[in-house]
Amino acid sequence: MKLAPFVSILVGVLAGGLLLASPAGAQPLDRAALIARMCGEAAAMGEAGTALAALAASGEEAERAWAAPLPRAAIDRTLACDEAGAVLTEGGLDALTRAPRAAQGTPRTPLLSLKNRPVYELADAAFTLRMAPSVSQRAAALKILERRPALIPAGLLEGAAQAETDAGLKAQIENLAQSAALNAADPALRRAAIARLTENPNRRTLTQLTGLKSDAAYATDAAFRQAVESGIAKVERGIALGDALATLYNGLSFASILFMAAIGLAIIFGLMGVINLAQGELIMIGAYVTWLVQQGLRSLAPGLLDWYLVLAIPFAFLVTAAIGIALEASLLRHLYKRPLMSLLATWAVSLFLMNLVRVLFGTQNLQFETPFYVTGGVPVIGDFIFTWNRMFAIAFAVVTLALTWAVVRKTPLGLNIRAVTQNRDMAACIGIPTRRVDMMAFGLGSGLAGLAGLALSPIYSVNPQMGQNFIIDAFMVVVLGGVGTIAGTVVAALGIGQINVLIEPLWGAVAAKVIVLLMIIGFLQWRPEGLFAVKGRRK
Amino acid sequence: MMPLSKDRPFLALLLALVGVALAMGLLAGTPFALSRYLANAIGQLAAFAVLALALDLIWGYLGILSLGHGLFFAVGGYVMAMYLLKHSFVVTGTVPDFLQFMGWKDFPFYWAGFEFFPYALFVAVAVTGLIAGIFGYVSFRSRVGGVYFAIITQALVYVAMLLMFRNDTGFGGNNGMTGFAVLFGWPMGTSGMITALAIASLLVLAGVLVGCRLLVGSRFGALMLATRDDETRLRTLGYETLRLKLGVWCLSALIAMCAGMLYVPQVGIINPRVLSPELSLEIAVWVAIGGRGHLAGAVIGALLVNAVKFWLSFAAPDIWPFILSGLIVLVVLVFPNGLMDLATFKLVRPMGPRRAAAALEEGR
Numbered sequence: 001m002k003l004a005p006f007v008s009i010l011v012g013v014l015a016g017g018l019l020l021a022s023p024a025g026a027q028p029l030d031r032a033a034l035i036a037r038m039c040g041e042a043a044a045m046g047e048a049g050t051a052l053a054a055l056a057a058s059g060e061e062a063e064r065a066w067a068a069p070l071p072r073a074a075i076d077r078t079l080a081c082d083e084a085g086a087v088l089t090e091g092g093l094d095a096l097t098r099a100p101r102a103a104q105g106t107p108r109t110p111l112l113s114l115k116n117r118p119v120y121e122l123a124d125a126a127f128t129l130r131m132a133p134s135v136s137q138r139a140a141a142l143k144i145l146e147r148r149p150a151l152i153p154a155g156l157l158e159g160a161a162q163a164e165t166d167a168g169l170k171a172q173i174e175n176l177a178q179s180a181a182l183n184a185a186d187p188a189l190r191r192a193a194i195a196r197l198t199e200n201p202n203r204r205t206l207t208q209l210t211g212l213k214s215d216a217a218y219a220t221d222a223a224f225r226q227a228v229e230s231g232i233a234k235v236e237r238g239i240a241l242g243d244a245l246a247t248l249y250n251g252l253s254f255a256s257i258l259f260m261a262a263i264g265l266a267i268i269f270g271l272m273g274v275i276n277l278a279q280g281e282l283i284m285i286g287a288y289v290t291w292l293v294q295q296g297l298r299s300l301a302p303g304l305l306d307w308y309l310v311l312a313i314p315f316a317f318l319v320t321a322a323i324g325i326a327l328e329a330s331l332l333r334h335l336y337k338r339p340l341m342s343l344l345a346t347w348a349v350s351l352f353l354m355n356l357v358r359v360l361f362g363t364q365n366l367q368f369e370t371p372f373y374v375t376g377g378v379p380v381i382g383d384f385i386f387t388w389n390r391m392f393a394i395a396f397a398v399v400t401l402a403l404t405w406a407v408v409r410k411t412p413l414g415l416n417i418r419a420v421t422q423n424r425d426m427a428a429c430i431g432i433p434t435r436r437v438d439m440m441a442f443g444l445g446s447g448l449a450g451l452a453g454l455a456l457s458p459i460y461s462v463n464p465q466m467g468q469n470f471i472i473d474a475f476m477v478v479v480l481g482g483v484g485t486i487a488g489t490v491v492a493a494l495g496i497g498q499i500n501v502l503i504e505p506l507w508g509a510v511a512a513k514v515i516v517l518l519m520i521i522g523f524l525q526w527r528p529e530g531l532f533a534v535k536g537r538r539k
Numbered sequence: 540m541m542p543l544s545k546d547r548p549f550l551a552l553l554l555a556l557v558g559v560a561l562a563m564g565l566l567a568g569t570p571f572a573l574s575r576y577l578a579n580a581i582g583q584l585a586a587f588a589v590l591a592l593a594l595d596l597i598w599g600y601l602g603i604l605s606l607g608h609g610l611f612f613a614v615g616g617y618v619m620a621m622y623l624l625k626h627s628f629v630v631t632g633t634v635p636d637f638l639q640f641m642g643w644k645d646f647p648f649y650w651a652g653f654e655f656f657p658y659a660l661f662v663a664v665a666v667t668g669l670i671a672g673i674f675g676y677v678s679f680r681s682r683v684g685g686v687y688f689a690i691i692t693q694a695l696v697y698v699a700m701l702l703m704f705r706n707d708t709g710f711g712g713n714n715g716m717t718g719f720a721v722l723f724g725w726p727m728g729t730s731g732m733i734t735a736l737a738i739a740s741l742l743v744l745a746g747v748l749v750g751c752r753l754l755v756g757s758r759f760g761a762l763m764l765a766t767r768d769d770e771t772r773l774r775t776l777g778y779e780t781l782r783l784k785l786g787v788w789c790l791s792a793l794i795a796m797c798a799g800m801l802y803v804p805q806v807g808i809i810n811p812r813v814l815s816p817e818l819s820l821e822i823a824v825w826v827a828i829g830g831r832g833h834l835a836g837a838v839i840g841a842l843l844v845n846a847v848k849f850w851l852s853f854a855a856p857d858i859w860p861f862i863l864s865g866l867i868v869l870v871v872l873v874f875p876n877g878l879m880d881l882a883t884f885k886l887v888r889p890m891g892p893r894r895a896a897a898a899l900e901e902g903r
Contacts, residue, residue, distance in 0.1 A: 355860040510705055
C-alpha cells in the first residue's frame with residue numbers, strides 16, 4: 001500500500017509526459033475508459049485528471065464541451081460511481097451519455113487525494129479559461145493557472161489566447177504562455193521558449209531570463225545554461241541598442257522643438273539685433289490657436305476633427321504673424337537704436353500676453369484630441385518605441401526648415417532680409433524698404449513661433465506658462481548658433497537637444513541644463529559670434 | 540556730472556531717506572510709531588531700492604544690462620538665511636524644517652561655521668565675488684555684451700533657480716528656508732526688531748546711494764560713462780576697459796548681495812522664486828521706470844513700483860501684470876529716461892520723426 005502514492009505520481013507524470021508529447025486530440029477519445037479511470041484508484045484518477053487537462057488544451061470542440069463539467073464534479077464530489085459507470089448528481093445526468101438517470105445501488109463518490117486535487121483544479125481552470133462566457137470568470141481561471149505554470153498542458157494557453165476576445169486578458173495569457181514554456185519540463189521546449197523570448201528584447205524579458213539563472217537546470221544542464229546566457233547577451237545588446245536609439249530619437253524631437261522655437265528668434269535677432277522675449281508667448285498662442293481650431297471643428301465639422309493639427313497650420317501661423325507685425329509696427333519700430341530697452345518692451349508684451357491668456361482661458365492645461373496619426377508608435381528594438389507624436393514634431397520641423405530656407409534663399413523678401421541683415425545702411429541706400437522688411441521678417445519669425453506651438457501641442461502640456469519652458473533654451477540656441485543663420489540654428493538646436501537628452505539620464509535634467517549653459521559660456525570664449533557667424537564688420 | 544551740492548533731487552532723496560530712518564527710530568515705542576506692517580514694508584522697499592542701485596550702476600553707467608542680478612541677491616539671501624537658521628538652532632535648539640523634511644540627522648558639512656555672522660558674511664562676499672568675477676571675466680574678455688550678455692545672465696539665473704529647486708542640495712529645495720527665530724541674539728518678529736531692520740535697510744540704502752554717487756562723480760565715473768558711450772574709442776585711446784568693467788560688475792554684484800542679506804530677515808523666508816528670471820527682469824523695470832543712469836531715479840523707481848505692487852497684491856492681484864506691462868511700454872516709448880523725464884517735463888512725442896529718444900542711443 002505504501003507504494004501506491006509513488007506509483008500514482010509515476011503513472012501521472014508518465015501519462016502527462018505522453019499526453020504532452022502527443023496531443024490527445026489526435027486519437028479518438030475513449031470516454032468510457034476516462035470515466036472508469038475517474039472512478040478508479042488514486043493513480044488512475046491522477047491519470048484521468050491529466051488527460052482532462054490535456055483535453056482542455058488540445059481536444060476538439062465537442063470533446064471539450066463534454067468533458068468540461070467532469071473536473072468540477074470530481075472536486076465538488078458530485079460524481080457518483082456505480083456499476084453502470086458514473087452519474088453527475090448535480091442535475092442527475094449520466095456522466096458518459098448525459099442522459100438523465102439516477103445512481104444505481106450504493107454509489108461511491110471518489111475522494112481526490114492531495115496529489116490529485118491540484119491536477120483536477122488545473123483541469124477545471126483550463127476548461128473555464130477556454131469556455132467560460134464572462135471575462136471575469138476566464139481571468140479568475142487564469143489566476144489559478146498562473147500558480148502552477150509547470151502543470152499547464154502544452155497548447156492550452158496558445159489556443160486560449162487565439163480565441164480570447166478581451167485584449168487585456170489576451171496579453172496576460174500570452175505572458176503566462178511564455179513563462180510556462182520557460183518552465184516546461186522538456187529542456188528542448190525551454191530552449192525554444194528562450195529563443196522565442198530573445199526575439200523581442202526588452203527589460204521584461206531580461207528579468208525573466210536572469211530569473212532562470214536560479215533555476216536548477218542552470219547548474220546541471222550545460223545546453224540550457226548556454227541558451228540562457230546567449231539569450232541574456234542578445235537581449236542586453238538589443239536593450240542597449242534600443243536605448244541608444246531612443247536617446248537619439250528623443251534628442252531629435254527635442255531639437256526639432258528647439259529649432260522651431262529658435263529659428264524665428266534667430267531671424268529677428270540677426271536682422272534687427274532685437275531678442276524677442278515674447279517668443280515663448282507666441283509659441284503658447286500658436287498652441288492655443290490650435291486648440292481653438294480643434295474646438296471649432298468639434299462644433300462645426302466633427303468629421304474633420306482628426307485633421308485639426310493640419311487644418312490649424314495656416315491659423316497658427318497667421319495669428320501669431322499678425323501679432324508679431326502689430327508688435328513691430330507699434331512698439332519695436334521705435335526701439336531699434338535701443339536694443340536693451342527692446343528687451344524690456346518685449347518682456348512687457350510677454351507678461352501681457354501670458355496674463356491675457358490666463359484671464360481668458362484659465363491656468364489649467366488644455367485638453368487636446370490625439371488624432372490617429374499621432375497616437376501610439378512602432379516598437380523597434382528593446383524599449384525604443386518609434387512614437388508618432390514625436391515623429392510628427394520632427395517631420396514638422398523638417399518641413400518648416402525647408403520652407404524657411406526657401407523663403408530666405410529663394411524669394412525677394414528673403415533676399416531683402418539677407419541684405420538688411422548684412423548691412424542695413426547699404427541696403428537702404430540701394431532702395432530696399434528696410435522698415436517694411438523688418439516688419440515682414442518680424443511677422444515671419446513670429447509665425448514660425450506659432451508653428452512651433454502647434455507642433456509641440458501633441459507632446460507637451462499647453463497652459464499660459466508653457467512659453468517660459470522653451471524660451472531660455474531657445475536663447476541658448478540663438479547664442480550658440482550665431483546671428484541670423486539658418487544652418488547655425490539647426491546645428492545648435494541639434495547639439496543642445498542631443499546634449500540635454502544625453503546628460504539627463506546620467507545626472508538629471510537640472511545638471512543637463514547647467515552643463516549646457518557652462519559649455520555655451522565656454523564656447524563663446526572661443527567664438528564670441530556663435531558657430532556660424534556672418535562675416536562682416538563687428539557691430 | 541553735476542556737483543553733489545547742486546544735485547537737488549539727489550540731496551532731497553537722501554534727506555528723505557535719512558529723515559524717515561530717524562523718525563522711525565525716534566517714534567519707536569511711542570503711540571505715533573508706524574504699524575508693524577508698514578515698518579516691515581518700508582524695510583523691504585529699501586532692500587529692493589539697494590538692488591535697483593546695484594543694477595543702475597552697471598546698466599545706467601556702464602551700459603551692461605544684467606537680467607540675472609537676482610542671482611547675487613539670492614546668494615546674499617541664502618547665506619543670510621543659513622546664518623539665521625544655524626544661529627537660531629544654536630540659541631534655541633529648533634531643528635530647521637528642511638532637515639526634518641529630508642530626514643537628515645545633522646546639517647550638511649558645508650553649513651559648518653554659519654552660526655558666526657562674520658564667517659557667513661565672508662562666505663557671501665567670497666561666493667558673490669567668485670561667481671561675478673569668473674562670469675564677468677570670461678564674458679568681458681571675449682567682449683560679450685549688449686543683448687547677448689543680457690540673455691546669458693538670464694540663462695544663468697534660470698539655471699541657478701532649477702538647481703535650487705532640487706531638494707537634495709541642502710539649501711531647502713523648493714520649500715526654501717524659513718522659521719528664523721533669532722538675529723544677533725535678539726528674537727525676531729518683535730516690533731522693535733522690525734523697526735531696527737527697516738532703519739538698518741534705510742541707512743544701508745543711504746550709504747550705498749552716497750557711495751555710488753561719489754563713485755560715478757569721480758574720475759573713475761567719467762571712465763565708466765566713456766566705456767558706456769564708446770568703448771571702442773576708449774580702448775583705442777589706450778584704456779583697458781576689461782578691468783574697469785569687471786570691477787564695477789563685481790561691485791554691483793556685492794551691492795545686490797547686500798540687498799539680499801537685508802531682505803531675507805525682513806520677509807522671513809527665502810526660496811528659489813527669488814532666482815526666477817521674472818524678478819531679475821523686474822529689477823531692470825524698476826530702474827527703467829525710475830530713470831536709467833540716475834541713481835536717485837533707480838531708488839525712486841524701485842520704491843514706487845514696489846509700493847504699488849505691495850498695495851495691488853492685496854487690492855487687485857490680477858491686474859498688476861497688466862499695469863506693469865503698460866508702465867513698461869509707456870516708459871520705453873514715451874519717457875526714455877523714466878520718471879526723470881517727468882521731473883523735467885521733457886516729454887517725447889512717441890511717433891514724431893525726430894525723437895529725443897535718439898539722443899539716448901546705446902552701443903550694442
